[in-house]
Every structure is written in C-alpha cells, then in structure tokens.
C-alpha cells in the first residue's frame with residue numbers, strides 16, 4: 727500500500743493535519759496513539775480508563791511490565807497505571823532513560839503499524855510518526871549511514887526516490903522501508919511553544935527540554951518530500967491538505983517506478 731509518513735516537532739500541528747486527512751476519508755495510523763495504548767491500563771479495566779482508540783489498536787498495557795521493570799515504582803501510580811508526568815520528567819531530564827523507553831516502545835509500535843497496514847484497503851494511508859527523524863547523536867542513528875555533516879541540513883531527497891534508496895543523512899527510525907513519501911509539518915519554534923503552553927500547560931522550560939530531545943527543523947526538512955508550513959489559519963491548512971490528498975491519490979494510482 728502507498729504510505730505517507732507525517733512528522734513534525736512538538737506542537738507543530740501533526741494531529742491537526744492528521745485530522746484533516748481523516749476528514750477526507752484517509753486511514754490514519756498514529757504512532758503516539760499506539761504508544762498510549764501500549765502504556766494504558768491492561769485489558770479488563772473499565773473502558774473509560776482506556777485511551778480513545780484509533781487505527782492500530784495495540785494490546786492494552788503490553789509495554790507496562792517492561793516499563794515498570796526498567797524505571798521502577800517511581801513512574802507508576804498507586805492504582806498500577808503509568809504516571810505519565812513522572813515518566814515524562816524522567817526521560818526529558820536523562821537521555822539514557824529516554825533511549826531505554828524508546829527501545830521498549832518502538833519495536834512494539836512498528837509491529838502494530840505493520841499489522842495495521844496489512845488490514846487496510848484504501849488507496850493510501852497516512853502514518854503519523856513524531857520521531858521519524860532523530861537527532862544525529864541518537865543511538866538509532868549509529869551505523870546506518872548517517873553523516874553528521876552540515877549538508878544534512880540542506881540535502882533534499884530527489885523527487886520520487888524511495889526513502890530506503892537514498893543514502894540517509896538523518897536517522898529515520900526504521901520506517902524507511904515502509905514509507906513512500908514524507909510529509910513534514912513545520913512552524914517556527916516560538917509558535918510551537920506558544921501552542922503547547924496554551925494546550926496543556928507545560929512550562930516553557932519543559933517544552934524547551936522536549937524540543938532539545940527532538941530533531942531540529944532543518945533535520946526533518948532534509949528528508950521531506952512535502953512540507954506544510956503551519957503558520958496560517960485552519961482553513962488554509964485544510965486547503966493545503968486537500969491539495970496534497972489529490973496528489974497522493976494520483977501518486978498511489980500511478981504504477982510504481
């Protein structure tokens with residue numbers, strides 16, 4: 727199936743863009759939703775204690791035991807559910823802890839993405855992957871052709887060339903064999919910070935720590951086939967998505983090169 731990976735930094739507008747694709751009938755697999763499912767209360771708990779579902783339902787709580795074994799009771803609440811704020815504080819203060827969490831979650835997430843894709847019959851699917859592009863110093867980047875040179879910020883992949891065929895300058899989290907195209911939603915860092923502060927009350931310092939853990943804008947733009955600059959109105963965003971949708975339908979219908 728033809729697939730488009732959607733990525734962007736914290737608060738750039740990934741979910742908003744994904745909602746626009748959903749409204750056009752495009753199946754959307756969101757790896758953050760899968761991560762939430764994997765860390766949710768295990769099956770058998772009341773439905774209102776579980777996260778809203780989406781495409782790619784993962785076994786509820788499948789990663790909880792591993793997280794508990796790795797991070798201990800400090801990241802668990804008294805009722806046995808994950809203390810998300812405690813784990814968030816831990817991983818953004820300690821990059822080794824963040825990599826441990828990713829090592830637990832990412833293989834499980836990729837498995838669910840693959841299983842979900844196999845069930846779809848639409849012309850194309852959108853896969854939301856916030857961490858599609860990792861920083862050059864990230865362990866997943868080691869030994870995969872990453873080059874920590876300045877051209878990483880300027881080199882673009884030739885139109886139509888599959889991600890897997892391109893000598894990667896930026897780590898792409900193991901999704902390069904799955905994706906036909908990469909869509910990056912981008913906006914200035916100040917807008918990201920303002921939107922996240924307004925949305926869920928994280929402090930400026932907390933958001934800066936998350937930004938520091940994520941790839942930079944230039945690193946993401948270096949692997950983009952398509953870019954949405956999300957600085958205008960929601961109406962403008964919907965129009966941009968509608969135009970991309972037509973493009974993706976045409977690309978999905980075209981014989982593969």
Ligand SMILES: CC(C)(COP(=O)(O)OP(=O)(O)OC[C@H]1O[C@@H](n2cnc3c(N)ncnc32)[C@H](O)[C@@H]1O)[C@@H](O)C(=O)NCCC(=O)NCCS
Nearest residue numbers: 736737757758761810811813814831855856857936939940
């Ligand atoms: C640590 C957790 C439990 C904190 O949950 P909480 O609800 O407080 O925060 P939320 O999930 O909304 O994340 C807040 C912001 O941090 C970003 N973020 C989350 N994990 C990471 C990470 N490992 N590296 C960089 N940014 C991250 C998110 O994209 C988001 O912008 C949660 O973020 C988590 O499970 N993180 C790992 C998720 C993951 O690796 N997803 C894979 C997507 S490719």
Ligand SMILES: Nc1ncnc2c1ncn2[C@@H]1O[C@H](COP(=O)(O)OP(=O)(O)OP(=O)(O)O)[C@@H](O)[C@H]1O
Nearest residue numbers: 735736737738739740741742921925956958959960
């Ligand atoms: N063009 C826009 N104009 C105004 N507000 C916007 C726009 N795009 C997104 N927002 C708002 O900014 C906030 C962040 O957007 P969204 O949740 O889509 O970002 P995200 O990239 O999915 O965030 P995260 O990385 O934290 O999951 C939301 O409250 C959303 O409603």
